[in-house]
Amino acid sequence: MDIFGSFALILALIAAVYAVGVGIAAIRTRNPLLTKSARNAGMAVFVLVSMSVVSLEYLFFTNNFSMAYVAEHSNRDLPFFYKFAALWAGQEGSLLFWSWLLSIYAFLALFLNRRKHPELMPYVGVVLATVQTFFLVLNNFVATPFQILGQASAGGALTVVAQADGHGLNPLLQYPEMVIHPPMLYLGYTGFTVPFAFAMAALLGRYPGEKWIHITRRWTMVAWTFQSVGVLLGAHWAYAVLGWGGYWAWDPVENASFLPWITATAFLHSVMMQEKRGMMKVWNVWLVFVTFMLCILGTLLTRSGVVSSVHAFAQSSIGTWFTCFLVFILIACVLAFWKNRDYLRSDNQLDSLVSRESSFLFNNLVLLAGCFAVLWGTLFPVISEWVEGTKISVGAPFFNKVTIPIALFLLFLTGVGPLLAWRKTSYDSLKRNFAWPMAGGIAAGVIALVFGLRYIYPLVCLIMSVFVTLTIAAEFWRGARVISARSGTNIFASTGQLVMRNTRRYGGYIVHFAIVVIFIGIAGQAFNRDVQQEMAVGSRMTIGPYTIVCQNFDEVKNPNYDSERATLEILRDGKSLMMLYPERRFFLASQVTETMVAIQSTPLRDLYVVYAGRSPETNRPVIHAYLNPLVKCIWFGGLILVLGTALALIPSRQPVIVLRGATEALSATGGPLPQSVGVAHGDD
Amino acid sequence: MAMIESIAGAQSGRTRLKRSVVLSTLVLSLLVVPLAVAQQSDRAKALSMRMMCVCGCHQILGVCNHVGCTYSHDMLKEIDARVGRSESDDLIVQNFVQEYGAAVILLPAAKGFYLWIWLMPIVAVIGGIVVVRFALVHWRRKAAEVSLSRVSADLIARARREMGPDE
Numbered sequence: 001m002d003i004f005g006s007f008a009l010i011l012a013l014i015a016a017v018y019a020v021g022v023g024i025a026a027i028r029t030r031n032p033l034l035t036k037s038a039r040n041a042g043m044a045v046f047v048l049v050s051m052s053v054v055s056l057e058y059l060f061f062t063n064n065f066s067m068a069y070v071a072e073h074s075n076r077d078l079p080f081f082y083k084f085a086a087l088w089a090g091q092e093g094s095l096l097f098w099s100w101l102l103s104i105y106a107f108l109a110l111f112l113n114r115r116k117h118p119e120l121m122p123y124v125g126v127v128l129a130t131v132q133t134f135f136l137v138l139n140n141f142v143a144t145p146f147q148i149l150g151q152a153s154a155g156g157a158l159t160v161v162a163q164a165d166g167h168g169l170n171p172l173l174q175y176p177e178m179v180i181h182p183p184m185l186y187l188g189y190t191g192f193t194v195p196f197a198f199a200m201a202a203l204l205g206r207y208p209g210e211k212w213i214h215i216t217r218r219w220t221m222v223a224w225t226f227q228s229v230g231v232l233l234g235a236h237w238a239y240a241v242l243g244w245g246g247y248w249a250w251d252p253v254e255n256a257s258f259l260p261w262i263t264a265t266a267f268l269h270s271v272m273m274q275e276k277r278g279m280m281k282v283w284n285v286w287l288v289f290v291t292f293m294l295c296i297l298g299t300l301l302t303r304s305g306v307v308s309s310v311h312a313f314a315q316s317s318i319g320t321w322f323t324c325f326l327v328f329i330l331i332a333c334v335l336a337f338w339k340n341r342d343y344l345r346s347d348n349q350l351d352s353l354v355s356r357e358s359s360f361l362f363n364n365l366v367l368l369a370g371c372f373a374v375l376w377g378t379l380f381p382v383i384s385e386w387v388e389g390t391k392i393s394v395g396a397p398f399f400n401k402v403t404i405p406i407a408l409f410l411l412f413l414t415g416v417g418p419l420l421a422w423r424k425t426s427y428d429s430l431k432r433n434f435a436w437p438m439a440g441g442i443a444a445g446v447i448a449l450v451f452g453l454r455y456i457y458p459l460v461c462l463i464m465s466v467f468v469t470l471t472i473a474a475e476f477w478r479g480a481r482v483i484s485a486r487s488g489t490n491i492f493a494s495t496g497q498l499v500m501r502n503t504r505r506y507g508g509y510i511v512h513f514a515i516v517v518i519f520i521g522i523a524g525q526a527f528n529r530d531v532q533q534e535m536a537v538g539s540r541m542t543i544g545p546y547t548i549v550c551q552n553f554d555e556v557k558n559p560n561y562d563s564e565r566a567t568l569e570i571l572r573d574g575k576s577l578m579m580l581y582p583e584r585r586f587f588l589a590s591q592v593t594e595t596m597v598a599i600q601s602t603p604l605r606d607l608y609v610v611y612a613g614r615s616p617e618t619n620r621p622v623i624h625a626y627l628n629p630l631v632k633c634i635w636f637g638g639l640i641l642v643l644g645t646a647l648a649l650i651p652s653r654q655p656v657i658v659l660r661g662a663t664e665a666l667s668a669t670g671g672p673l674p675q676s677v678g679v680a681h682g683d684d
Numbered sequence: 685m686a687m688i689e690s691i692a693g694a695q696s697g698r699t700r701l702k703r704s705v706v707l708s709t710l711v712l713s714l715l716v717v718p719l720a721v722a723q724q725s726d727r728a729k730a731l732s733m734r735m736m737c738v739c740g741c742h743q744i745l746g747v748c749n750h751v752g753c754t755y756s757h758d759m760l761k762e763i764d765a766r767v768g769r770s771e772s773d774d775l776i777v778q779n780f781v782q783e784y785g786a787a788v789i790l791l792p793a794a795k796g797f798y799l800w801i802w803l804m805p806i807v808a809v810i811g812g813i814v815v816v817r818f819a820l821v822h823w824r825r826k827a828a829e830v831s832l833s834r835v836s837a838d839l840i841a842r843a844r845r846e847m848g849p850d851e
Contacts, residue, residue, distance in 0.1 A: 398801065
């Protein structure tokens with residue numbers, strides 16, 4: 001099976017190289033047969049890489065410990081779904097997984113557009129196949145997952161050596177979310193290749209019209225959603241597994257996943273300028289390019305060992321390859337842009353400084369400033385080592401000091417942007433739209449002050465959150481009221497109609513609301529508390545409204561690990577709420593100890609309990625309890641974000657045509673409209 | 685008898701005084717000792733929040749309970765010991781830098797080359813504002829040119845004709 005997988009990988013590389021070569025020939029000769037052949041080769045890469053992935057999984061499930069990768073990342077007693085997840089546990093497998101996801105995207109992009117955009121798709125195929133070629137070269141020659149454990153005999157012959165059992169999966173990865181989090185993040189990273197391919201194709205082929213930007217936007221939204229989910233699941237994994245009571249440590253690898261998300265968010269906003277007004281074309285193309293380059297940079301940081309991180313589980317000298325590829329992409333982007341820059345000229349000009357266009361400009365400026373600050377803080381230790389010869393640390397205080405004001409200003413813009421009209425906004429309209437939401441925000445701030453909230457950032461966050469929520473609610477209310485008045489339906493049905501008429505706009509508002517909810521969750525961090533105490537059976541510890549009573553300490557045996565477990569009873573107002581079982585697991589195969597945190601989660605606060613091990617002095621168990629307010633908002637916000645994005649991806653319904661004052665909707669295809677008929681257009 | 689009583693009373697009074705002195709000393713010492721310990725551990729905690737764990741977990745030393753970490757426990761103990769010996773904060777940090785390298789400090793002091801870590805984001809924001817302003821001015825100027833060029837001489841003449849002669 002290893003030979004089969006390895007052979008499939010080589011064939012995949014040949015197919016990708018063929019797709020690049022024949023694709024370029026097809027572009028030059030405009031020969032439809034060559035175009036079709038290149039496309040088929042591009043799609044065949046998916047089939048071949050899939051075969052390779054299936055064979056590696058087969059080797060995991062059959063415990064073939066003669067394979068180096070299987071022996072390194074699995075063991076006989078590893079549970080079923082972790083054997084599946086072991087595919088991306090190490091450098092070689094995760095790169096194969098990357099190639100596989102990329103081949104899925106490439107297959108979908110080529111297959112779904114096989115009869116569309118004949119001028120654009122050959123370029124798209126070539127760009128996708130070029131990126132695939134790079135990763136398949138790595139899979140075949142630099143980090144192959146199909147290496148056999150062998151021993152050379154005296155005569156030089158190689159004998160296959162199978163280990164009795166493997167070293168097991170990294171215990172940090174033995175958590176249910178780790179089965180979902182990396183695929184989500186990789187789907188985000190790899191997904192940004194498709195918008196990159198379309199943007200590059202449109203630029204190289206000087207594709208007329210704005211169709212390419214619509215396609216690019218949709219693919220970006222898909223990748224952005226996966227990236228958002230991946231980042232949030234990663235934060236939740238860090239929260240639930242690492243056991244330090246937080247979810248975001250500004251670790252270089254966390255930052256690496258956050259950077260393309262920021263630039264993609266900027267693109268999803270500025271793309272509207274191009275779609276509606278034919279403006280910011282250069283900016284948009286570069287945002288797509290930069291997003292893709294940041295994905296590659298993120299991979300470089302994760303895998304090269306350039307920066308130290310608890311996440312960088314797969315370090316090697318592969319960084320040189322990624323650096324070369326990054327330089328190659330940068331040169332390709334600069335050349336493509338320079339040669340075709342006249343193609344990106346704006347169709348329209350800015351009419352007023354107080355307009356939706358300006359708000360998008362500022363939104364992009366703030367997002368990019370945030371992105372730069374995070375990138376700078378992440379890379380500064382490396383720069384310092386080059387310049388000063390000293391490796392330093394840039395920890396969370398830097399990122400918090402720089403990004404919190406930026407994030408709060410961005411939150412403010414989230415509320416302001418939708419209130420401004422395209423082209424020009426009058427003072428009256430500004431006053432009318434801003435007055436109540438701003439008054440609501442300030443009122444919330446005053447109430448919070450009265451109730452003793454004295455931290456500046458959470459206070460500003462609260463004011464902004466209420467302001468943004470009210471602006472979003474007002475948008476829904478105004479639109480639904482108009483529909484209700486025209487069609488006679490109740491306000492809820494009208495809201496449903498409103499949303500379905502312009503899914504993109506209202507889906508976007510729901511995503512904005514999700515961001516508000518996430519911000520509230522993050523603001524809760526200012527009120528975190530923690531207590532650490534040595535405990536014996538019967539002893540108590542108090543944190544906030546909770547009393548933790550130690551009921552028992554025991555040991556649990558499992559084929560995969562041995563565990564020391566505390567049984568803690570949680571009391572509130574003297575009444576028993578529940579039992580928590582924080583653990584400390586010793587994984588037998590890898591000989592590594594890890595924590596399993598116990599969390600009692602409510603919408604208002606999390607009681608987060610860690611069994612921190614035994615005190616070296618007294619040998620008594622140490623319990624570390626944290627009280628983290630509003631953390632649940634972050635995960636709940638993530639859920640709303642996914643729903644909002646999914647809604648925005650659904651095509652809008654045609655405008656409903658209604659008789660003014662009538663209660664029944666008419667068909668849109670009914671000839672010329674009489675005076676009494678109004679058309680309700682969905683528009684941003 | 686009365687004398688005996690008074691002597692006994694005086695003795696018992698002295699004993700009571702002694703007792704109360706001993707008791708108040710005990711209570712005071714009980715109050716003072718935990719306070720001293722609390723102050724010591726608070727200082728150690730504050731110091732540990734200024735440093736990074738060097739095991740590669742990229743966590744602040746004070747919150748690193750990364751199980752299996754071979755550094756954080758010893759580092760925290762060392763801080764406790766140095767604080768116990770009444771070493772100054774600067775001296776403790778300096779010793780840690782010598783022992784574990786400059787990467788042990790959470791953030792380098794903002795001077796010399798390290799000032800750039802704070803300056804660059806500000807420079808970037810200012811640069812961004814300049815770019816946005818340039819874009820806005822450029823667009824506004826072009827918009828004005830376009831709106832002027834759209835009103836051709838023919839159009840003005842036609843408008844005058846249709847408006848009729850000036851009164």
